[in-house]
Amino acid sequence: MKKKFNLILILLFFCFCFFVFFQALNNSNVYIPNNISGKVLSDFKGIKLENKEVVNSEDLFSGNDYYLLNIWASWCLPCRKEHSILMEIKDNNKIKLIGINYKDNELNAKKFLIKNGNPFSEIIQDKDGMISINLGAYGVPETYLINKKRKIIKKFVGQLNKNSIKEIKLLLK
Amino acid sequence: MKLIKILSIFIFIFLFFFKANSEEKKNYDLVNKISKNIRCLVCQGQSIHDSQSDFALSMKLVIEEKVSIGLSEKEIYNYLKSQYGEWILYDPVFELKTLLLWLLPLVIFLFGGWIIFRNSKIT
Numbered sequence: 001m002k003k004k005f006n007l008i009l010i011l012l013f014f015c016f017c018f019f020v021f022f023q024a025l026n027n028s029n030v031y032i033p034n035n036i037s038g039k040v041l042s043d044f045k046g047i048k049l050e051n052k053e054v055v056n057s058e059d060l061f062s063g064n065d066y067y068l069l070n071i072w073a074s075w076c077l078p079c080r081k082e083h084s085i086l087m088e089i090k091d092n093n094k095i096k097l098i099g100i101n102y103k104d105n106e107l108n109a110k111k112f113l114i115k116n117g118n119p120f121s122e123i124i125q126d127k128d129g130m131i132s133i134n135l136g137a138y139g140v141p142e143t144y145l146i147n148k149k150r151k152i153i154k155k156f157v158g159q160l161n162k163n164s165i166k167e168i169k170l171l172l173k
Numbered sequence: 174m175k176l177i178k179i180l181s182i183f184i185f186i187f188l189f190f191f192k193a194n195s196e197e198k199k200n201y202d203l204v205n206k207i208s209k210n211i212r213c214l215v216c217q218g219q220s221i222h223d224s225q226s227d228f229a230l231s232m233k234l235v236i237e238e239k240v241s242i243g244l245s246e247k248e249i250y251n252y253l254k255s256q257y258g259e260w261i262l263y264d265p266v267f268e269l270k271t272l273l274l275w276l277l278p279l280v281i282f283l284f285g286g287w288i289i290f291r292n293s294k295i296t
Contacts, residue, residue, distance in 0.1 A: 042256075102227075103227055103231070128231060128234050130234050130238065132228075132231065133228070133231045134235060134256070136256035136257060138215075138228060138257065139214065139215070139228070
């Protein structure tokens with residue numbers, strides 16, 4: 001009787017372990033970023049790509065109601081793909097686009113903008129990538145929708161698409 | 174008198190460099206220690222200490238900066254956790270959510286020990 005009880009106990013234990021690990025199999029092991037919506041954007045200081053002027057984030061995000069902060073690089077393929085989307089968003093008067101040029105060659109970045117158009121009102125160089133890390137980014141491209149109080153309304157991970165435009169328009173209403 | 178003056182200058186310079194070096198070494202060790210416990214954002218099976226991805230290198234620079242301004246290990250972990258969540262740490266915090274993770278090996282170990290003890294008693 002006692003042996004039977006022990007066997008059942010062991011079986012139950014293994015069933016429990018199996019269930020836990022089986023459930024975990026369904027979970028994606030790819031990192032889903034922490035929900036940072038509602039948080040205030042970290043302060044940063046950077047150099048403008050255009051004229052090498054030093055600028056503070058406080059000065060960058062002043063005057064407009066909404067901002068789209070986009071981390072990009074000329075070497076990043078998804079950034080090339082999403083560029084047309086950014087050009088489309090640029091036409092919206094409610095929003096101002098700020099670019100963070102991540103670990104890029106200055107000349108290549110400028111060539112990229114001449115060839116594909118410049119959707120950004122300001123571009124900040126992030127030569128060592130520290131600004132992006134302090135913003136909580138984990139890949140290029142990455143986009144943050146921010147209000148004038150520098151509160152993050154939405155973070156878009158990866159390439160923007162047509163649905164992102166719809167979502168941004170909805171959030172701006 | 175002059176010799177003492179020169180000697181004391183030498184000792185001062187030596188101590189200054191020695192202190193600077195030991196401080197540098199201490200900071201270097203702390204950066205390494207923290208880097209080993211931070212998950213790489215790109216190659217997620219590696220720590221940023223082992224990874225050579227762009228984001229891992231940038232994160233190491235951020236850690237170096239935080240260490241140089243005098244932030245403690247815990248403060249740096251908290252900062253990175255606030256930006257990336259608990260996931261960024263390899264060493265998960267002991268809390269209700271991670272209770273099973275921490276206690277299950279101990280339970281299995283004790284259970285195994287109990288079986289061995291019982292069997293040895295029988296034989």
